[in-house]
Amino acid sequence: MFKKFVFALTALIVGFTAFVAMRPATYRVERSLTMATPVDLPFGLVNDFHRWHFWSPWDALDPKMKKTFDGPYAGPGAIYSWSGNEQAGQGTMTILDARPYESIHIQLEFLKPWPSKSNTTFTFEPVAEGVTVRWTMEGTNNFMGKAFSLFMDMDGMIGQDFEKGLATIKTLTETEAKNRLERQAALEAKAEAEAATRAAQPTEAPQANTATP
Template sequence: MLKKVSLALAVAIIGLAAVVASRPSTYRVERSITVAAPVDLPFGIVNDFHRWKFWSPWEAHDPKMQKTFDGPYAGPGAIYSWSGNDQVGKGRMTILESRPYESIRIQLEFIEPWPATNTTTFTYQPGPEGVTVRWAMEGHNDFMGKAFSLFADMDGMIGKDFEKGLATIKSLTETEAKNRLEREALLKARAEAEAAKAAQGAPPAPTAPAQAGPTTP
């Protein structure tokens, strides 16, 4: 009887291992949103790690999260490291490539609670209704990752966070675009008012001196 149970258990384990091995070795999560703002605004808020605190969906998970910044202030080579509670863990992001107003490629390294390295990409495509911002993350599944995918789908786990982050980027940048237009209109109105005032108070243009008439002897 014990031999039969052991044999059945061994067969079950082998079967489960085969199922796990058959799972996809890669995964991709992607979300997009259209932003009615100049492309420099949604690009800049991602290209500068210091500004992620205003829109990153994970900032709210741990307000006391420790953060450090290394390398350039923004763009290629900029590094953002974090360490927080169980919800955010510990990790590091490095901007590998930044093509102004086109794309930003980031290496995302998780250190805790489990190590993993993924690639995150933001792309920007201007259109008639605004800029379409796409946020995508790609990664590889080792055996444990494949086993985990049997019970939890990566897209389902973080897709909502991507949507929340993009919605915040949209709100912030569209508000800034509106403020920018209002500032430009105000500055233009002031300049026109000053020009009109200067024109009204300007002294009359000088006239040429009268020609002297011929003299008689």
């Protein structure tokens, strides 16, 4: 009886392992959002890891999360590392390439809850309404990743985070774009008022030269 139980358990484990191994070896998550803003505003928020806390959907997972920044302040070579609770995990992001106002490529490496690597890309496409920001993540599923996909929809789970992050970027950049226009309009109105004031000021008539007889 015990041998039959061991045999059945072994067969179950082997079957489950084989089933997990047949899961997709790669994954891809992509979301996009159009924003009524100049392209430099969303590009700047993504290209500088110091500014990710304004919009990142994961930053609030652990208020006590430890963060470190290495390399250049922003752009290619910039490195951001974090270590937090079970939800935040531990990992590193490195900007591999950044083409101003076109694209940003980032390598994402998780150390916890389990090791994994993926490539993240942000693209910025000018459109009539402003700019469309597209956020993509691609990677390879190891055994743990394949097993995890049996119980969780990775596209749905990470996709929701992407949607939140993009929505926050949209709010921040559209607000700043509006403020920028208002500041510009105020400066132009001030300049026009000053020019009108100068034009309205009377000019002194030149004094006639009197010759001494």
